[in-house]
Amino acid sequence: MPPKTKLRDPAAEITFGALPDLIGYQLRLAQIAIFRDFAQTLGSYEISPGLFGALVIIEANPGLKQTELARATRLDRSTVVSLVDNLERRALVERRSAAGDRRSNALQLTPAGKALLKKLQRLVAEHEQRLAANLSAKEQLTLVKLLEKIFPEYR
Amino acid sequence: MPPKTKLRDPAAEITFGALPDLIGYQLRLAQIAIFRDFAQTLGSYEISPGLFGALVIIEANPGLKQTELARATRLDRSTVVSLVDNLERRALVERRSAAGDRRSNALQLTPAGKALLKKLQRLVAEHEQRLAANLSAKEQLTLVKLLEKIFPEYR
DNA sequence: AAGGTATGGTTGGATGTCAAACAGTATGCT
DNA sequence: AGCATACTGTTTGACATCCAACCATACCTT
Numbered sequence: 001m002p003p004k005t006k007l008r009d010p011a012a013e014i015t016f017g018a019l020p021d022l023i024g025y026q027l028r029l030a031q032i033a034i035f036r037d038f039a040q041t042l043g044s045y046e047i048s049p050g051l052f053g054a055l056v057i058i059e060a061n062p063g064l065k066q067t068e069l070a071r072a073t074r075l076d077r078s079t080v081v082s083l084v085d086n087l088e089r090r091a092l093v094e095r096r097s098a099a100g101d102r103r104s105n106a107l108q109l110t111p112a113g114k115a116l117l118k119k120l121q122r123l124v125a126e127h128e129q130r131l132a133a134n135l136s137a138k139e140q141l142t143l144v145k146l147l148e149k150i151f152p153e154y155r
Numbered sequence: 156m157p158p159k160t161k162l163r164d165p166a167a168e169i170t171f172g173a174l175p176d177l178i179g180y181q182l183r184l185a186q187i188a189i190f191r192d193f194a195q196t197l198g199s200y201e202i203s204p205g206l207f208g209a210l211v212i213i214e215a216n217p218g219l220k221q222t223e224l225a226r227a228t229r230l231d232r233s234t235v236v237s238l239v240d241n242l243e244r245r246a247l248v249e250r251r252s253a254a255g256d257r258r259s260n261a262l263q264l265t266p267a268g269k270a271l272l273k274k275l276q277r278l279v280a281e282h283e284q285r286l287a288a289n290l291s292a293k294e295q296l297t298l299v300k301l302l303e304k305i306f307p308e309y310r
Numbered sequence: 311a312a313g314g315t316a317t318g319g320t321t322g323g324a325t326g327t328c329a330a331a332c333a334g335t336a337t338g339c340t
Numbered sequence: 341a342g343c344a345t346a347c348t349g350t351t352t353g354a355c356a357t358c359c360a361a362c363c364a365t366a367c368c369t370t
Contacts, residue, residue: 005263007218010254014227017215018276019208022283023295024189026302028204031186032229033306034179049183050326053174060172063162067348072169074187076328081350083326099165103335103348108160121173128177134304140178146298147181149289151188205356222318231358236320238356258318258365317366327356336347 023150034131041127047120050075054083055117058093058107065104092116178305189286196282202275205230209238210272213248213262220259247271 019025038049047055050073057072058064064072070080084107087093092113095105109117132140148155174180193204202210205228212227213219219227225235239262242248247268250260264272287295303310 005217007254007261007263008216010218014212014219014223015215016227017211019211021299022279023286023298023302024193024204024283025208026299027182027186027189029229029310030302030305031182033309034182036309037306038179048326049179053180056172056174057169060170061163062160063165064169065348068169072171074184075326077349078329078351079327101336101348105349106162108162124177128179131305132178134307135301139301139304142297143178143301144176144181146290146294146301147178147185149294150185150286151192152289154188154191155184203356220318230356232319233321233359234357253318256318256366260319311370313369315366315368318364319362320364321360321362323359323361325356325358328354330352330354332349332351334348334350336345338345339343340341 037130038124038127041123041130042120045116045120045123051083051087052120052124054080054087055092055109055113055120059109059114059117062108063096063098063106065098065101065106067104069107087113192285193279193282196278196285197275200271200275200278206238206242207275207279209235209242210247210264210268210275214264214269214272217263218251218253218261220253220256220261222259224262242268 035049042052053073054069057069061068061072066080066084067077069075069084070077073080075083084093084095084105088095091110094108094110096108098104098106135143190204197207208228209224212224216223216227221235221239222232224230224239225232228235230238239248239250239260243250246265249263249265251263253259253261290298
């Protein structure tokens with residue numbers, strides 16, 4: 001006869017097998033929690049971590065083109081199209097014609113974009129503080145250092 | 156006159172502003188790289204990290220119901236519906252009628268599901284090893300410990 | 311026993327993401 | 341100068357995910 005699977009006691013806690021030992025799994029859990037708090041913090045502004053990152057990178061590199069933004073954010077070029085559509089619709093970002101190349105768009109923050117980014121950065125700083133509330137300054141540094149050692153060849 | 160934004164030198168490297176100091180950002184980068192390697196490792200099996208996690212949890216808790224799986228995987232209940240649809244279509248998981256409750260489904264791995272999971276676990280172990288290639292055993296432990304300190308209240 | 315409330319699974323709509331295919335433009339080779 | 345190749349932004353289609361609404365079933369209070 002076939003081996004019967006013993007069912008679990010419905011009142012028992014769920015167990016996670018070998019998952020908790022996996023770094024990839026723990027990272028995923030942490031990121032889900034972070035995303036949640038991030039969304040809650042910036043709730044009223046309709047800004048995701050990805051959009052925030054894009055704004056920061058555009059401000060730091062005014063005039064960059066979409067493909068460069070895609071590489072920097074690790075997004076597909078086609079995803080960047082709708083991302084920029086979104087930000088442009090909200091008048092936070094402008095697509096200008098690039099200097100020497102009629103194919104590419106030179107991206108820039110509008111004054112409104114810069115102003116909003118300032119506010120967001122304050123909120124993100126608060127979020128980051130909550131995220132790291134249980135970590136000493138030293139631990140935070142260690143954490144970042146360790147994270148950077150994961151697949152450094154992909155950066 | 157309005158303040159002109161100084162455009163960046165097109166030949167220069169892209170800079171990332173304050174992003175690299177953010178734990179949330181570094182975590183995101185690491186996770187993207189991990190996801191990429193994971194997908195490449197299990198490429199032929201059409202299994203995402205989420206699906207793998209679900210299989211592990213179902214095996215470790217045979218007979219659990221979809222809502223419990225949703226909580227365990229941090230997915231929405233509606234997402235679990237299509238996830239289980241997927242696995243059931245591939246005959247890896249079964250929805251059985253639960254013992255005392257006609258609303259809920261008792262989830263179980265099929266023999267094929269168990270067999271596949273065995274193979275996957277070997278591949279995931281390899282993936283995990285690659286991921287941690289630059290980390291000593293001690294560092295790996297430290298990393299997991301630090302990750303667990305991020306929003307522990309959400310676990 | 312009956313009614314209201316809570317729970318389990320499902321559906322439909324919105325969004326974010328990737329991958330593949332495309333047209334316009336630039337670059338390089340001969 | 342002309343042609344092949346590469347790159348830029350875009351469109352389309354597939355998929356995962358969330359949220360809100362829904363129906364059926366279970367539970368609880370009286």
